[in-house]
Amino acid sequence: TVSGTECNGQNEGKIVDRGCWGYAKCVNGEVVVTSCPSGSVFDVVSRKCVEREGRTENCGLCDGKSDGVYADLLDDCNTFFTCNSGQAGELQSCLFKMVYDEATLKCNIPDLVRPPCGTRGQ
Numbered sequence: 001t002v003s004g005t006e007c008n009g010q011n012e013g014k015i016v017d018r019g020c021w022g023y024a025k026c027v028n029g030e031v032v033v034t035s036c037p038s039g040s041v042f043d044v045v046s047r048k049c050v051e052r053e054g055r056t057e058n059c060g061l062c063d064g065k066s067d068g069v070y071a072d073l074l075d076d077c078n079t080f081f082t083c084n085s086g087q088a089g090e091l092q093s094c095l096f097k098m099v100y101d102e103a104t105l106k107c108n109i110p111d112l113v114r115p116p117c118g119t120r121g122q
């Protein structure tokens with residue numbers, strides 16, 4: 001559940017909550033919730049609401065991924081998650097304006113992280 005305070009000081013468009021039900025993001029400093037229709041779930045890979053049938057509990061977050069820790073591209077790598085046997089753990093957040101670096105397995109400033117999460121080498 002989100003309240004209006006999640007968008008204080010956050011980047012425009014930042015995802016502040018999400019689940020199979022849909023997602024919430026910051027728009028003009030306010031939380032805007034997008035819910036999926038009945039019988040569908042939010043698929044993190046396609047970033048769309050899709051038919052619930054055949055979806056895993058984590059709505060595709062770990063589909064096709066080996067066990068490990070991954071940056072969440074949906075919110076510009078500000079959060080990261082662990083996949084274990086196809087199941088996703090809770091989203092964890094980096095400090096403000098930092099991104100998760102899958103190469104070093106820690107949060108860092110974008111200038112030191114390679115794309116798609118950072119700008120190093122560009």
